[in-house]
Amino acid sequence: MKIAFIINDHKTEKANYTTPALGYAAYKRGHDVYFIGVGELSYASKGHLSVRSKTINGKKFNSQETYFNALQKEDFSTITSEELDVLFLRNNPADEINERDWAQNAAFIFGEIAMNNGVIVLNHPKSLAGAVNKMYFQHFPEILRPKTIISRDHQEIKDFFKKQKQKMILKPLQGSGGTNVFMMDKKNEHNLTQTIDAIARDGFVIAQEYLKEASKGDTRLFLMNGKPLKVNGKYAIMQRINASNDIRSNIHAGGKPAAVKMTDQIMELADIVRPKLVQDGMFLVGIDIVGDKLMEINVFSPGGINVISQMYDEDFATPIIEAIEKKVYYKSMYSNYLFNSRLATL
Template sequence: MKLAFIINDHNTEKPNYTTPGLGYAAYKRGHDVYFIGVGELAYASKGHLSVRCKTISESKFNSQETYFKAVQKEKFTRISSEELDVLFLRNNPADEIGVRDWAQNAAFIFGEIAMRNGVLVLNHPLSLAGAVNKMYFQHFPEVVRPKTIISRDHDEIKEFFKEQKQKMILKPLQGSGGTNVFLMDKKNEHNLTQTIDAIARDGFVIAQEYLKEATNGDTRVFLMNGEPLEVNGKYAMMQRVNTSKDIRSNVHAGGRPESAKMTDQIKELAEIVRPKLVQDGMFLVGLDIVGNKLMEINVFSPGGLNISNQMYDEDFCTPVIESIEKKVYYKEMYDDYLFNSRLATL
């Protein structure tokens, strides 16, 4: 199997990230693995995807870190969608905001070309195009979501602030990782206008119900094919705990990862969102849960699978690759009969 991963950039991808872990798991199973930076995508005159990429072969490594460091040192080579079996879109568009705006939509645009060339593309690129901002989250049942408005109107946001008894979260419609997320309450109400202005400069503002359970952090749970990812009775999940008074619990924003237990409540939330995720071809996603509500569904490049590996002393990456292998088998058996969106979550 020839499997390619799209990442943001070779220089910023760290060897201990989830994507290198998935690549290493595939490499150990004998597959040809390629890593493609968003800026290395191209469209060839013959009508197919053509990319510069980095790959390595015929070497043994003791860890994903040594493996990916070796990949990063390799010279660029070229591969086309005519040769690939699978293209896994693992870049984060939010990391490109204000830095490389042209790169935000590139992966799923080129991913659609690869899909038309017969490549299995994960997650389904057409659905990712509709999920590039947090509005995608609002299409899930209201019972799983905090009360939310999305607006640029100061009066509307301030009225929502009053309805929420002067305590709410403000954040941008587009972005992730805890960037520009603010807790507004009576103490900083005098900064409300200024905060709305700051977020609105880059687009729409999300005003969201504050969940008191957020003081304990949030829980990241991985779903694969719409189901919680489980190995030997252990689940790929973690509690991300705030290490200060900062409301953000994202690991790269300073949150501390701790082990977490699967609960009936978490399973119920996963079951509620499963139908839409399966319908949309969202193969591997991360749910961020606070109390009995979902705060976010990360469908682009959910991180932390590597942390779960270490935390529970289990290999959660290999089952992901095994699932992809089955999809490639199904695709071969059914030729062009199964749509990419359906194959993605089989």
């Protein structure tokens, strides 16, 4: 099959990221693999997607790093949606905030064009467009979520702070990777107004109850087709331990990964989120868990597959590509009878 991955930018994509791991797994299985930066997307006059991409063929590599580094040195070539079987949207819109605002929604828009041209687009672009900020998380059952308000009203946020016994988390509605996340308590209450102002400059503020279990970090679990990703009895799951004196557990923010066992509680949380993820066509998702609550659902570019693969000495990337191969097969059998949103999670 011909599979393309949309990334934010070739200049910022690193060889040890999850998307290159997926691309390398597809390459090893003999597929034609293309990497496309958001800025390389275009719409052709004939009504199809036309992109400048980087690809490599006919060579053997010993690791995803040597593969991706070699691919990055290749010149750009052009491919259209008429030639592609699969377009995997792996860019993170939050990384574009205040930098390239035009790029935040581009992948969804062009993804819909590719979908209309018969390309399987993962995750489903229409659902991704609706999940571009953390409000998407609020559509899942309340039992899963910490107590939360979303507002720009200072007094409403301060009242919530009092109800939470003067301890809460503040973060922006848009964003990821632990950017602009603050823990407010009695010690820094004097900075509350200033902190709200700083976040509110770029939009709405999320005020969320502080979970004491968060001091130990969080648990990242990958879901594929709505179910926990599992290989040879091992789950794609890891604990992300906070860096010293930092409430953020994101690996890019200094958090440290560690092995962790699957529990009945985590399985129950995963089972509750499954129906909506399946309905929305969310093929590959990362859920972040603290205690008995979900803190975040990453539907754009959840990272850590390469880290987890090394941690458990298992290849978690190849089963993801195998699942995509099945979708291409199903589409060939049913032609245009299966909607992209349903095909995405079959």
